[in-house]
Amino acid sequence: MLKEVLAEMPWSADVALYDVLLEEAVQKARQLEESGQADVLVTGGANATVVEAQGLTLPVVRIKVTGFDLMQALWSAKRLNRPAVVMSYQQPVPQLEWFRDLFRVDVTQKVYRDVDDAQEQLYRLLQDGEPVIIGASLICELTERMGGKSIFIYSKSSVRMALETAVDLAVQRRAEIEKREKIEAMMRAVHDGIVYVDTDGTLREMNPAAEKLLGISVHDALGRPARELVPELQVEEVFERGEPLLNVVQKGKKGMLLVNRIPVIYQGKQIGAVATFQDADMIQQAEKAIRKRVHHKGLVAKATFEHIVGRSAALQKAIQKARHYAASDATVLIRGETGTGKELFAQSIHNASRRRQHPFVAVNCAALPESLLESELFGYEEGAFTGAKKGGKPGLFELAHRGTLFLDEVGEMSLRLQARLLRVLQEKEVMRIGSETIIPIDVRVVAATNRDLKVMVEEGTFRRDLYYRLNVLSLELPPLRQRLDDLPELLRHLLEKYGMAEEKRAEVLARFPALLSRYDWPGNVRELENVVERMTVLAEGGFSVDEMLQEIVRELLPDEPALDQPALAKEVESWERQRILQVLSEVDGNKTKAARRLGISRSTLWRKMRAYSLDMDG
Structure with a gap:
């Protein structure tokens, strides 16, 4: 079966x-x-x-033997007009009495303890008459060997x-095993030591890095009290306080450790704690390596408002507001999606301000771990920690003195650093790590984020007081989908930037904006720039504009039906006609201004207006 x-x-x-x-x-x-x-x-x-x-x-x-299985077996036995015997292992079938009365069938029940017992009972039953034996595979097999008639109790549905x-x-089991293996692989791969302790203070999990940093074997450690085995981690403090204890320097058996201790909460109840820790010396070595890779973009702002490409009303409104903000020294919070040009506006504000002759210092708050970001922002004194630079190091606030400090992705900053940043903004002074000397600073802060800080404030992940301190002057940058009128000008600017051949560039400008305006551009200008760079590479490889267009449309607009040449030409003409009408309306019919804005010559504009039957005198 x-x-x-x-x-x-x-x-x-x-x-x-x-x-x-x-x-x-x-x-x-x-x-x-x-x-x-x-x-x-x-x-x-x-x-x-x-x-x-x-x-x-x-x-x-x-x-499982269902009621239907038993009913089906009894019905089959009744049709044979022979008495039936149900044999089960160790326990009787509870529903049998009910079914016997229901079907009025001659049935008895037997329970066996083992194979020998089953054989003895079957032998006696078959010697005394010719019953039909109902049971599982063992009973059916034994019955058939003895020449009796059996009915298998299980149905196909069961x-x-x-x-x-x-x-x-x-x-489910394979998924759980795979998940566990992934977690174990991550535990093995990370260089941070990780241990898990339950609420009894017993060490339950440990990764290889923890073995190395603590100098103990996982086999000797698991199941033992953490307090006596790894007292340097002081995990029990988390149970006492019920809150994370972060970036605490502790002396371990093999050197100084930077320890984080975090409670594990499940359904509102603390069920354990995780401690992660690093070798402090390794942190300093990593700091040196990261400094070489992280680009703070120097101390000079290169961009001005003239570098911002686009004439749409939404963009011009943002530029006008930013120019106005440049005249002030108040803190600016720039909000905008990824790729909308937040740093471009920050540099432009700096270069239009009275601070333009002084440093512009930028830092991405999401690019550095908390401990390194703290030392970068506030600096440190010589001997503040192992590996600290001789003579100490000034922080970015000091480097930006009398200039502008741009804090990109400020929403990624930890609550602890938010508190330090708030104090600097309020007091206009900074204290280096490991120092007791207060250094007065004169720095204008421009912060940027692609997250909703109001929501973060309500969630408790961003300080309310810091939000109000940063959001003195608020600047919202429009996403590209809200200023699609800027697509032709942006496209022209990027094609020139990446050096596409002029003949192909003209064809791209004539045909692409109509199709690109259908796309939402979640990555905004940065995504558009990636598309243009790819088109330039394809053009240099000998691809025609048609081939490039089809590839870009397939990627960006996969749900759009493929356009043949006539349909594509019609689409382009319709879009171009509407674009010319819109620009003429915006410049009150001035053909010279309209041609300049459209990026074409005046004679080309006249020719297109004639071809599209537009009012030449309007």
Whole structure:
């Protein structure tokens, strides 16, 4: 029956069949568990009872006798006009009495303890008459050997249900194993030491980096009290305070450690704590390496408002507001999606301000770990920590003295650093790490974020007082999808920047804006720049404009139907006509201004107006 059911199943699970009974079934189950050859075991009757009693880690799915199975078996027995006997392992079938009265069938019930007992009972039953024996595979097999008539108690639907349950369990188990293996791989890969301690203070998990940093073996550590094994981590403080303890320098057996201790909360209840820690010397070495890679873009702002490309009303409104802000020394908060040009506006504000002759210092708050960002912003004194630069190091606030400090992605800053930043903004003075000397500073701060800081304030991940301190002058930058009128000008600027050949550039400018205006540009101008750079590379490789257009459309607008040449030409003409009408309206019909804004000559504008039957005198 099992093979028939498997053939009917809609999936192709890898199922191995074993014809074993009782002790043999137990031995096979243990063997499959030890070898890892099975995800789940499916069995029934006596085998299910003895295998479940072994306490295996492998899940066991029992093929259950349903009321329908019993009813079907009794009905089959009644049709044979012979008395029936139901034999079960160790426990009687509870529903049998009810079904016997319902079907008025001559049926008795027998319970056996083991194979020998089953054989003895069957022998007596078959000697005394010709009953139909109802049972699982063992009983049916023994009955047939003795020349009796048997009915298999399980139906196809019961077997199918057990197999479906087993497949679901196997999929879940593999997913859990895969998830666990991924976590273990990450634990092995990270250089930070990681330990997990339960609420009893017992060390339950430890990664290889922790073994190395603490100088102990995971086999010796797990299951032992963390307080006596790794007192330098002081994990018990988390249980006492119920809140994270971050960036605490502790002396370990093999050197100084920078330790973070974080409570683990589940459904509002603290169930343990995680401690992560690093070698302080390694942090300083990493600081030196990161400094070489992180680009603070020097101390000079290169961009001005004239570098901002676009004439749309939304962009011009932002530029006008930014020019007005440049005359002030108040803090500016620039909000905008990724790729909208937040640093371009920050540099432009600086270069239009009275501070333009002084430093412009930029830092990306998301690019540096908390400890390194702190030393970068506020500086440190000689000997403040192992590996500190001789003579100390001035922070970015000091470097930006009398100039502008641009804090990009300020929403990624930790709450602890937010508190230090707030104090600097309020007091206009800074204290280096490891120093007791207060240094007065004169710095204008421009911050930027692509996150909703108001929401973060309500969620408790951004300080309310710092938000109000930063949001004195607010500047919202429009995403590209809200200023699609700027697409032709942006496209022309980027094509010139990347040096596309002039003949192909003209064809791209004539045909691409109509199609690109359909796309939402989630990556904004940065994404557009990537597209233009790719087109330039393709053009240099000999690709035609048609080929480039089809490739870009397939990527950006996968749901759009493919456009043939006539349809494409019609699309371009319709868009170009509307664009000319719009620009003429914006410049009150001045053909010279309209041609300049459209990036074409006056004669070309006249020719296009004639071709599109536009009012030449309007």
